[in-house]
Amino acid sequence: MWLDGKFITFEGIEGTGKSTQISFIAKELSARSLDVLTLREPGCTKISEKIRNLLQYDKECHNMFPETELLLFEASRAQLVREVIAPAIGKGFWVLCDRFFDSTTAYQGSARKLPMHIIEMLNSFAAGGYVPDMTVIFDMDPALSLGRLTGRSTNLDRIEAEDLEFFSLIRKKYLEMAKNDSRFVVIDASIEPVMLGKNIMNEIAKKFF
Numbered sequence: 001m002w003l004d005g006k007f008i009t010f011e012g013i014e015g016t017g018k019s020t021q022i023s024f025i026a027k028e029l030s031a032r033s034l035d036v037l038t039l040r041e042p043g044c045t046k047i048s049e050k051i052r053n054l055l056q057y058d059k060e061c062h063n064m065f066p067e068t069e070l071l072l073f074e075a076s077r078a079q080l081v082r083e084v085i086a087p088a089i090g091k092g093f094w095v096l097c098d099r100f101f102d103s104t105t106a107y108q109g110s111a112r113k114l115p116m117h118i119i120e121m122l123n124s125f126a127a128g129g130y131v132p133d134m135t136v137i138f139d140m141d142p143a144l145s146l147g148r149l150t151g152r153s154t155n156l157d158r159i160e161a162e163d164l165e166f167f168s169l170i171r172k173k174y175l176e177m178a179k180n181d182s183r184f185v186v187i188d189a190s191i192e193p194v195m196l197g198k199n200i201m202n203e204i205a206k207k208f209f
């Protein structure tokens with residue numbers, strides 16, 4: 001727990017509605033006169049945005065090895081924590097972050113099958129000891145959430161283009177993590193957005209208000 005601000009992260013496979021709900025939660029918290037900062041990983045610093053482009057969109061980077069991918073996500077995080085997250089929490093902000101190191105555990109650990117002890121070590125090193133106060137896991141069937149993305153665009157990025165089995169492994173890992181740690185709250189993300197937002201706010205209120 002931080003003395004001043006709070007650090008809440010939002011996790012889940014793509015298309016589960018994280019971005020939509022983070023905007024809603026930010027409005028709800030701001031209406032309670034709290035200072036709120038919304039972020040996403042990878043990205044949100046100049047360096048981290050350049051890394052995001054390499055990781056997801058640069059067509060010349062399509063032959064990226066899993067080890068390279070892991071180190072780039074961690075590099076983006078190391079910059080974001082030191083440049084933005086740590087100062088904001090120190091000033092009392094409620095930092096809402098779309099993904100953090102649990103994504104690395106699920107994507108690079110479980111789906112890419114890189115060694116978990118290395119992931120744990122790098123997660124902790126990049127995050128500089130910062131651990132979310134609360135992590136909301138958006139849970140739903142990957143076949144349904146990925147279906148939402150095809151409505152958005154036909155140009156899937158390098159990671160979105162993976163198959164259903166890849167995303168099923170990620171979902172399974174998130175649920176496994178949540179079983180072993182009270183930091184996590186698992187939310188059924190398949191329901192309509194207004195009710196989903198209410199459910200998430202209830203969980204936040206239970207924990208902090």
Ligand code: Z5A
Pocket residue numbers: 013014015016017018019020021040041042073098099100101103104105107108148149151152159160161189190191192193196
């Ligand atoms: N990654 C990694 O591998 N390792 C790491 O350490 C980190 C990340 C940090 C980042 O993707 C990629 O990097 C991601 C994991 C990997 N890979 N993939 N693939 P991103 O930042 O580009 O996007 P994302 O985090 O995966 O989220 P997203 O695809 O933007 O989806 P979302 O934020 O969860 O959902 P949304 O944008 O709010 O909604 C998606 C659509 O569904 C949209 O059309 C909405 O209008 C609709 N929607 C939203 N809510 C609902 C409900 N409740 N019902 C129906 N429709 C809805």
